[in-house]
Amino acid sequence: MSEENPNQEKRPTADERRPADRTVERDLRVARAESWLLFGGVLLWKAVGSLVKGIGRTARKESMQTPHPPVESDFRKSEEPRSLEQEAESQAGRLLVHGAEASFRAAQVSVAALDAVIEKHEQREQGRRAGESERAEDRNLDQGISPLRQERVGTVLVACAIAVMAAAGFGFLFIYWTGGSNMLLGGNLALFLAGAGAALVLWSHWLTAHKEAVAPREPAASSPRESAAAAVVFRSGVEDVQRRRLLTGMGVLGTGFIAAFVVSLMKSMGFAPDTTLYSRVWQRGQRLMSLDNTPVSINSLRPGSMMLVFPEGSIGSEKAQTVLLRVREDLLRLPAERKNWAPEGYLAYSRVCTHAGCAVGMYETTTHLLMCPCHQSTFDVLNGAQPTGGPAARPLPQLPLYADSQGILHAGDGFSAPPGPGFWGMP
Amino acid sequence: MIESTARFVDSRLRLSKFVRRAMNHVFPDHWSFMLGEVALYSFVILIITGVYLAMFFKDTTTPVIYHGSYTPLDGVKMAAAYRSVLHISFDVPAGLLIRQMHHWAADIFLAAIIVHQARIFFTAAYRKPRELNWIVGVTLLILAIANGYFGYSMCGDLLSGAGMRIGYAILLSVPVIGPWLTFIFFGGTVPVAATLPRFFALHIFVVPALIAALIGVHLLIIWRQLHTNFPGPQRTEKLIVGSRLWPSYTLKSLGLFFLVFALIAFLGGLVQIDPVWLYGPYNPVAILPGAQPDWYLGWVEGAMRLFPGVNFRIGGYLVPEVFWPGFFFPAMMFVLLYVWPFIEKLISLDFRPHNVLRWPYQQPFCTALGCATLAFLVVLEFAGADDVVALAGHAHVGALRDLLRILVFVVPAATGAISYLICLWWRRRRASDNAGLNIGNEAMEELTQSQ
Numbered sequence: 001m002s003e004e005n006p007n008q009e010k011r012p013t014a015d016e017r018r019p020a021d022r023t024v025e026r027d028l029r030v031a032r033a034e035s036w037l038l039f040g041g042v043l044l045w046k047a048v049g050s051l052v053k054g055i056g057r058t059a060r061k062e063s064m065q066t067p068h069p070p071v072e073s074d075f076r077k078s079e080e081p082r083s084l085e086q087e088a089e090s091q092a093g094r095l096l097v098h099g100a101e102a103s104f105r106a107a108q109v110s111v112a113a114l115d116a117v118i119e120k121h122e123q124r125e126q127g128r129r130a131g132e133s134e135r136a137e138d139r140n141l142d143q144g145i146s147p148l149r150q151e152r153v154g155t156v157l158v159a160c161a162i163a164v165m166a167a168a169g170f171g172f173l174f175i176y177w178t179g180g181s182n183m184l185l186g187g188n189l190a191l192f193l194a195g196a197g198a199a200l201v202l203w204s205h206w207l208t209a210h211k212e213a214v215a216p217r218e219p220a221a222s223s224p225r226e227s228a229a230a231a232v233v234f235r236s237g238v239e240d241v242q243r244r245r246l247l248t249g250m251g252v253l254g255t256g257f258i259a260a261f262v263v264s265l266m267k268s269m270g271f272a273p274d275t276t277l278y279s280r281v282w283q284r285g286q287r288l289m290s291l292d293n294t295p296v297s298i299n300s301l302r303p304g305s306m307m308l309v310f311p312e313g314s315i316g317s318e319k320a321q322t323v324l325l326r327v328r329e330d331l332l333r334l335p336a337e338r339k340n341w342a343p344e345g346y347l348a349y350s351r352v353c354t355h356a357g358c359a360v361g362m363y364e365t366t367t368h369l370l371m372c373p374c375h376q377s378t379f380d381v382l383n384g385a386q387p388t389g390g391p392a393a394r395p396l397p398q399l400p401l402y403a404d405s406q407g408i409l410h411a412g413d414g415f416s417a418p419p420g421p422g423f424w425g426m427p
Numbered sequence: 428m429i430e431s432t433a434r435f436v437d438s439r440l441r442l443s444k445f446v447r448r449a450m451n452h453v454f455p456d457h458w459s460f461m462l463g464e465v466a467l468y469s470f471v472i473l474i475i476t477g478v479y480l481a482m483f484f485k486d487t488t489t490p491v492i493y494h495g496s497y498t499p500l501d502g503v504k505m506a507a508a509y510r511s512v513l514h515i516s517f518d519v520p521a522g523l524l525i526r527q528m529h530h531w532a533a534d535i536f537l538a539a540i541i542v543h544q545a546r547i548f549f550t551a552a553y554r555k556p557r558e559l560n561w562i563v564g565v566t567l568l569i570l571a572i573a574n575g576y577f578g579y580s581m582c583g584d585l586l587s588g589a590g591m592r593i594g595y596a597i598l599l600s601v602p603v604i605g606p607w608l609t610f611i612f613f614g615g616t617v618p619v620a621a622t623l624p625r626f627f628a629l630h631i632f633v634v635p636a637l638i639a640a641l642i643g644v645h646l647l648i649i650w651r652q653l654h655t656n657f658p659g660p661q662r663t664e665k666l667i668v669g670s671r672l673w674p675s676y677t678l679k680s681l682g683l684f685f686l687v688f689a690l691i692a693f694l695g696g697l698v699q700i701d702p703v704w705l706y707g708p709y710n711p712v713a714i715l716p717g718a719q720p721d722w723y724l725g726w727v728e729g730a731m732r733l734f735p736g737v738n739f740r741i742g743g744y745l746v747p748e749v750f751w752p753g754f755f756f757p758a759m760m761f762v763l764l765y766v767w768p769f770i771e772k773l774i775s776l777d778f779r780p781h782n783v784l785r786w787p788y789q790q791p792f793c794t795a796l797g798c799a800t801l802a803f804l805v806v807l808e809f810a811g812a813d814d815v816v817a818l819a820g821h822a823h824v825g826a827l828r829d830l831l832r833i834l835v836f837v838v839p840a841a842t843g844a845i846s847y848l849i850c851l852w853w854r855r856r857r858a859s860d861n862a863g864l865n866i867g868n869e870a871m872e873e874l875t876q877s878q
Binding site: 179191272355373392 | 451452453520521523524527528555556589592593595596597599600601602603605606607609610611614615616617618621625652653661664665666667668669670671674675678679681682683684685686687688689690692693695696697710711712713714715716717718728731732733734735736737738744745746747748749752753780782813814824825828
């Protein structure tokens, strides 16, 4: 690292390298170009070949009518006729195999060609060295992996990765255009991308010069002189502005108006909470209806069972969903003011959890507990749905009930509180 | 060709000087420095797949009858949004692949961000002058979590409907402004038709734009300040050691992009995620036992399940129980993350700038704190699935919850103590190693100065 430019590492310039190295490099460049051409050519030839074969086979299958099983089948063990989709998929699989095979062979051929060139060079190099007086430098070349070997290994690995990429890319296109499954598409896409990624990483590892670079770090902060100079410029600009108060006024006024615009626009998005938050949903006298829109009577449930009910006209409503249960009357432990809310042991509670608003849909008949499936809060049905476990703090609102002369159940009033999760203004 | 194009541009923008310096820019080599890149590349893949999905998705809850190729749901009434998701999954060629890749990319994006941030924390890379980038990073984490939530809430299936309702309850519980926030955000009491277009606009325009802009800021700051180095030969406060941007770093990083893309394509093609057709359309009266949010919100879910039902009124106004674990707790966690670099300064009384990292064993207290926090989150993550865990272990949910209420404090404390002791042991071992060799490098200096 030289003192005046530490950002530049030492690379041997073209003149510093030995002339023999330069000829090797030039020949290698030619050899590499040749092998890539060869690789591309073989790949194209094989790809076209397998495509033609595949299309021919598909055409033969189609002409043979479905009842007759195709004669040549590689994978089939049983005699069951297969669906067209299965056929298409096995075709796709076979083509994939062909494609991969073709690309690997192409890579093999091109690498073999490259190998031959390198071999020739090494022989020539040895011959040259044998004739010359051996220098210490040359002996060192033989220790470890030689640059030529590194080139060769790297090229083989990168070519293999590119072969995988090409095969899988071909497979993806074929499967997409023949309407194959998502799994095959995903697998081929993954292989294609993995091939590309592997090629780049291998390239970086094997085929680029590895040099650790060192660079200086600048201090994070500005120097006092720099910041002082900036401050001087800024202050002179401020002094240049006439009537500074007017400018401040404009700023305040403008910001205020823009804030007012934003707030006004939010009004269109439902700015204020409406009264639905406070609604107790049911009205006195409304009949209890089941999900199939029939009124519920005093004979609808046996003790220990439950059903889902709604107010007339709100079947399926999220907020109005109510759970109706029947328990033995002697078990009830309702507070005194709710004594008349449960005719014949019928109890109705809001089905929306007071914790986070899920539907409280599970009932343990032995313990008389309603349970929320989301956070496992439990509510004691016999005691006004008071929470007994889990994170909920407030009871499920209860619906007062009465039965008319025909035994049809009606709501005596709205829920005892607004149903659903709690909020700041909740009564 | 390349040269003539470069000459055309350069003769108009005078870029040569900048480009030369850029190509010589040095990036340190360490596997843990790739985690942020993984996050960046997952974001790119999210954009690519997301644009494709947006062409087919319908952001309305208009009720429709399904007649697509997924016969088990034939003739079922559902929201138009859910039908469009089914259409993408079963009728658009490669649609399911793209949809699953999008979801997997989101999960990998978040996982990479979290592991990246853990690396920053455990090596104290957030110290001066990098506090600003830490703050940008925490904001990116919050935005990523929010966008994940918006994304999986839009599908219109039963699971996403439940998630939307819980999100509504959490926002509603905020004292004073909660109901207003909720009505601005959700457009009414959910489920309501106005919610989906808002989530859609946020999910595909607002949040991605913010994330993209902040990623830009993040990278610019790294570019300006240069990356940190682990302690080592030549890796001092005044020198950076690594690979140059061109060509080795570019090749490696581009390779990493393709490998991340390959992993996501593999998962998207072969590993099922969020099979919305199994859950059925959202129906407010239907229940779905064993439902969990995506894992990056599982810790909030766990806190909501473990927190006791504490409910009180201030001047007659209610502060609901769900506010504490659902809003206050995650908000506090993020506030603590934001201010952590400044808290650390007060603890260590070290206000100098640092470009050389600390190994975790060189900062036993911070490492113990980080391990305890991670353990805390893992226990909460388990608590977020306590019903599933109870079912699998034939335990009673209530009993398991009581146990977890204890473990959520015991496990982090034990983890913190054990990691502290490991750090001390490790430090002593390294100190005796170094004493024998008698080398006064930066690491040694750091070692004697810390603590």
